[in-house]
Amino acid sequence: MGLPKDSGLKLFAKWPSGPKNLITDVPGVRVGQVTLKDEEQDIHTGVTAIIPREGDIFHDKLMAGVSVINGFGKSTGLVQIEELGSLETPIILTNTLNVGTAYEALTEYMLKKNSDIGRETGTVNCVITECNDGRVNDIRGMHVKKEHVRKALSGASETFFEGCVGAGTGMVCLGLKGGIGSASKQLKIDGESYTIGALVMSNFGSAGNLVIGGKHYDTSVYCNKLKDEGSIIIIIGTDIPLNERQLKRTAKRAMIALGRVGSYSGNGSGDIALAFTTANRLSHYSDKNILETRMFYDENIDLVFEAAVEAVEEAIISSLYHAETTCGIDGSYYMGLKDFIEKYGDGNKGK
Secondary structure, X not given: OOOOOOOOOXXXXXXXXXXXXXXXHOOOOEEEEEEEEEHHHOEEEEEEEEEOOOOOOOOEEEEEEEEEEEEOOOOEOHHHHHHHOEEOOOEEEEEHHHHHHHHHHHHHHHHHHOOOOOOOOOOOOOEEEEEOOOOOOOHHHOOOOXXXXXHHXXXXXXXXXXXXXXXXXXXXXXXXXXXXXXXXXXXXXXXXXXXXXXEEEEEOOOOOOEEEOOEEEOHHHOOOOOOOEEEEEEEEEEOOOOOHHHHHHHHHOHHHHHHHHOOOOOOEXXXXXXXEEEXXXXXXXXXXXXXXXXXXXXXXXXXXXXXXXXXXXXXXXXXXXXOOOEEOHHHOEEOOHHHHHHHHOOOOOOO
């Protein structure tokens, strides 16, 4: 998956892709999705669930960092990650008006797995992220139910589809059909192999601004919605030992990938990046006050930043490449990238 080598689209890539070219190349990471489609009822929505590690994530948390690039969003759980630098639940992606439903479902999932939550210990910081799919989907119908979230969690695996699937089913990006995209990069560090993976839900940008590998694709030739509206959720996972400060810095670099593909992070765009590592664990209970973790040497961390930017950029383009041309609510029509190129080329001819 990811962006296929035979796609004809050329991105500058210094770092090689992982074997699946998905965020699940990071060992232990799994992704599950439920797609809801009913064209007669204008339903184009769903759920994507990211399970960041195998085993008990509540009692053995991961280090994490968040960058709120532009805060026009309704996610949950980000404030505590910002304060404590830890991730203790799976990450759910869905549409804006179903955040509450997803939160309740994930809370029930965590309570079932951990009998001490709310009794012997505190509550749980469930992470729900969202984008507004109302340009394609009947978002007022609130079609995502708790059972869909549970199914996405229980069905998580190392392989998954991209494009108009899961939470990305109703998304729009840079004048084209957006959706779920993923990619991974492999690095050799101190003689060992490591992976950085990215998963995005792309729903941002103005028609006419798309750039792929430095080449402009003018999607405004068929789509006249030039206002930058929507959002993007960016999840970066890695097995490189980073601390929470370094993860926040890595998440912040996702903005560079957005700029590469033609975004200026508009006023109404909720652009949020979350990065986590599976290499550092934080125990919920401890007999010791001093805990040991590992971190990266800051003077050489640029290679981590660069690989993360490449993975996010490719994940965004992959979300467009795999998306299908879609007719949605109120006669909306958004082309998939492959169909757009077949019909218009880069869209700039004759201009």
